[in-house]
Amino acid sequence: MARYAMAIDTKRCVGCNACSMACKMTNNLPDGTWWTRVLTEGGDEVDTPAGIFPEVSMRYVTVSCQHCDNPACVKVCPVGATYKDPETGVVRQDYDKCIGCRMCMAACPYTGVRSFNWEEPGYSIDHAVGDADIAAHQKHVVEKCTFCYQRLARGETPACMDLCPARARHFGDLDDPDSEVSQLVGERSYEQLLTSEGTKPSVYYLV
Amino acid sequence: MSENKQGSACAAVSGAAPTGRFGGRGLNVAIVVAAAVTVAGLALWGVQLSGGMAQTGMRNLDSWGLYITMFMFLVGLSAGGLIISSAPRVLGLSGFGGISKVAVWTSVCCTVLAIGFVVVDLGQPLRLWELFAYSNLSSPLMWDIVVLGTYLVLSVVYLWAMLRYEGGKGSERGLRAVSAVALVCAVLVHSVTAWIFGLQQGREMWHTALLAPWFVSSALVCGVALVLVVVIALRRTGYLQLDQRHIVQMAKLLGVFVCVDLYFFGCDLLTEAFPQSDGVEVVSMLVTGQLAPFFWVEIVGCAICVVVCFTPRLRTSPLIVTASILAIVGIFCKRVQLLVGGFQLPNLDQAVVLTSSTVTNAGGTLADAYQGLVYWPTALEFGVALGVIGLGALLLLLGLKYLPLQPTERSH
Numbered sequence: 001m002a003r004y005a006m007a008i009d010t011k012r013c014v015g016c017n018a019c020s021m022a023c024k025m026t027n028n029l030p031d032g033t034w035w036t037r038v039l040t041e042g043g044d045e046v047d048t049p050a051g052i053f054p055e056v057s058m059r060y061v062t063v064s065c066q067h068c069d070n071p072a073c074v075k076v077c078p079v080g081a082t083y084k085d086p087e088t089g090v091v092r093q094d095y096d097k098c099i100g101c102r103m104c105m106a107a108c109p110y111t112g113v114r115s116f117n118w119e120e121p122g123y124s125i126d127h128a129v130g131d132a133d134i135a136a137h138q139k140h141v142v143e144k145c146t147f148c149y150q151r152l153a154r155g156e157t158p159a160c161m162d163l164c165p166a167r168a169r170h171f172g173d174l175d176d177p178d179s180e181v182s183q184l185v186g187e188r189s190y191e192q193l194l195t196s197e198g199t200k201p202s203v204y205y206l207v
Numbered sequence: 208m209s210e211n212k213q214g215s216a217c218a219a220v221s222g223a224a225p226t227g228r229f230g231g232r233g234l235n236v237a238i239v240v241a242a243a244v245t246v247a248g249l250a251l252w253g254v255q256l257s258g259g260m261a262q263t264g265m266r267n268l269d270s271w272g273l274y275i276t277m278f279m280f281l282v283g284l285s286a287g288g289l290i291i292s293s294a295p296r297v298l299g300l301s302g303f304g305g306i307s308k309v310a311v312w313t314s315v316c317c318t319v320l321a322i323g324f325v326v327v328d329l330g331q332p333l334r335l336w337e338l339f340a341y342s343n344l345s346s347p348l349m350w351d352i353v354v355l356g357t358y359l360v361l362s363v364v365y366l367w368a369m370l371r372y373e374g375g376k377g378s379e380r381g382l383r384a385v386s387a388v389a390l391v392c393a394v395l396v397h398s399v400t401a402w403i404f405g406l407q408q409g410r411e412m413w414h415t416a417l418l419a420p421w422f423v424s425s426a427l428v429c430g431v432a433l434v435l436v437v438v439i440a441l442r443r444t445g446y447l448q449l450d451q452r453h454i455v456q457m458a459k460l461l462g463v464f465v466c467v468d469l470y471f472f473g474c475d476l477l478t479e480a481f482p483q484s485d486g487v488e489v490v491s492m493l494v495t496g497q498l499a500p501f502f503w504v505e506i507v508g509c510a511i512c513v514v515v516c517f518t519p520r521l522r523t524s525p526l527i528v529t530a531s532i533l534a535i536v537g538i539f540c541k542r543v544q545l546l547v548g549g550f551q552l553p554n555l556d557q558a559v560v561l562t563s564s565t566v567t568n569a570g571g572t573l574a575d576a577y578q579g580l581v582y583w584p585t586a587l588e589f590g591v592a593l594g595v596i597g598l599g600a601l602l603l604l605l606g607l608k609y610l611p612l613q614p615t616e617r618s619h
Contacts, residue, residue: 031562032562032563032564032565033562033564034560034562037559037560038559038560039555039557039558039559040557040558040559041557042557042558043558044558044572044573044574045558045572046558046559046560046572047558048558061557063555072407072408072409075343075345075346076345076346076347076348076406076407077343077346078338078342078343078346078348078349078352079334079337079338079340079341079342079343080341080343097334097337097341098330098331098334099329099330099331099332099334099335099337099338100329100330100331100334101325101328101329101330101348102270102271102328102330103346103348103403105267105270106270106271106404106407106410106549107407107409108409109408109409109410109554110409110554110555111268111553111554111555111556112267112268112553112555112559112565114267114270115267115564116260116267116270116330116564117564118259118260118261118263118265118266118564119258119259119260119261120259139259139330140256140259140260140330140331141330141331193555194409194554194555197408197409197554198408
């Protein structure tokens with residue numbers, strides 16, 4: 001039993017999008033699909049600050065599935081295609097089971113973390129990239145971040161954290177008090193996204 | 208034609224009502240047209256499935272669209288017929304001049320349509336069987352499938368029980384029992400449909416306890432309005448005869464239901480706006496924002512409908528039909544507001560890179576994508592929707608042609 005979580009240090013994040021790319025390559029994501037996205041907390045445009053110089057502010061928030069402890073998506077799926085893995089606490093998606101009703105997308109409060117393949121998955125590269133043991137992407141089903149479940153199964157950590165050049169991401173088991181994540185969440189002050197929704201997300205933003 | 212006591216204007220209209228014989232060539236042509244539209248719709252659905260749902264206006268940030276709007280709307284439409292025919296029977300009242308069977312048949316057709324709209328919305332319709340194999344009973348969508356299926360079967364059983372009773376078989380007690388169960392199921396089906404939306408805490412516009420009773424009231428509005436349009440049209444074509452008194456009764460009832468529905472809307476707007484917090488966005492989006500056209504068509508249409516229904520001088524058949532259509536259009540606008548409004552207010556609105564899967568208008572910033580309506584259907588969606596409606600029209604017309612739905616002496 002474990003409850004995997006991620007702590008993202010917003011003070012270290014430089015908004016380089018390497019996590020998005022790492023995720024995209026590792027999981028062989030189809031064109032137009034991004035499981036991890038970098039949000040700019042600032043102006044209307046990406047990478048722009050709010051305010052007028054010199055009174056400006058900007059911060060990056062990298063957002064993917066929050067792997068909630070109380071997920072809104074799991075209970076609404078009519079066929080149980082999205083489910084919480086009892087061993088790891090990871091919210092998973094079974095492509096073979098998904099009927100494409102998109103109820104989970106309506107239920108999830110975290111805008112844009114769930115992604116539907118609106119057409120036959122297309123790829124810019126002729127051959128598949130990334131891990132060999134990922135499930136093949138399918139047309140007309142919902143998918144999202146899996147915390148790189150295939151890597152967890154091998155005892156590795158998610159690709160986004162491995163490849164973060166700023167070392168802003170930390171991953172581990174919240175149920176283990178000695179894990180890096182538990183330590184950081186205990187020591188540092190943090191924010192979580194949309195706590196008022198009661199979903200108890202497993203992603204912590206260290207501030 | 209029975210004597211009319213509602214004033215000269217009504218008498219003149221209803222006196223001219225039953226013209227000619229129902230059926231014949233016109234009906235056959237209509238059936239062929241409806242069948243052709245259905246087949247065209249099926250072909251377009253094939254295009255949607257083979258070419259991908261990227262051909263619709265739906266995207267990750269607005270993941271439901273016209274189909275689910277129509278689903279909500281038709282579940283509502285299906286209510287009226289059943290409630291109008293079963294409620295008086297359950298309560299032992301006199302009813303509305305034997306229109307029960309026609310009313311229930313419209314209910315059956317609308318329920319089939321509602322199910323049809325869910326099916327065309329699915330990405331993987333061939334996996335529908337999983338709903339029965341892997342049912343997740345905590346999902347409001349699963350509840351809806353169970354209740355909607357039950358409702359459809361019950362409506363058909365109710366219709367069959369009525370036909371049997373009118374044929375001199377079966378007891379009135381038995382029929383009354385069936386109608387009571389059907390009535391409860393009708394209320395349940397609207398509540399459950401509301402819960403698909405109302406239980407989602409992540410969508411500001413949907414998450415309210417009022418949604419279920421409100422769905423029931425909206426269903427009563429457009430359901431009764433539909434029955435009024437259908438029976439007045441059928442009376443005009445000579446399919447059935449109906450005393451104007453019953454039409455007036457139903458029109459008054461429609462007026463009451465519209466008032467209840469508007470009252471709920473008022474309660475909801477006040478509750479959203481009063482804390483001057485997130486809900487203000489919902490109210491301004493409806494009243495002056497992107498959804499204002501739909502909001503005002505609903506409010507003005509419903510207001511006119513109430514005036515017609517409550518002013519004796521205005522209760523002529525053409526005006527009642529107009530009022531009914533305004534009410535139906537109004538409730539459709541309500542459905543659009545609910546569905547699009549749920550997606551129009553993102554919880555995470557920070558700037559982010561958009562792709563063609565995120566929103567249809569992915570050229571600008573996220574704020575640009577929400578400037579207008581975040582969702583608008585494509586021609587393909589309108590085509591598929593028309594096809595589904597064609598199926599409903601086909602069913603309705605086939606029922607009128609082959610089922611003995613005309614009122615008899617034992618009708619309710």
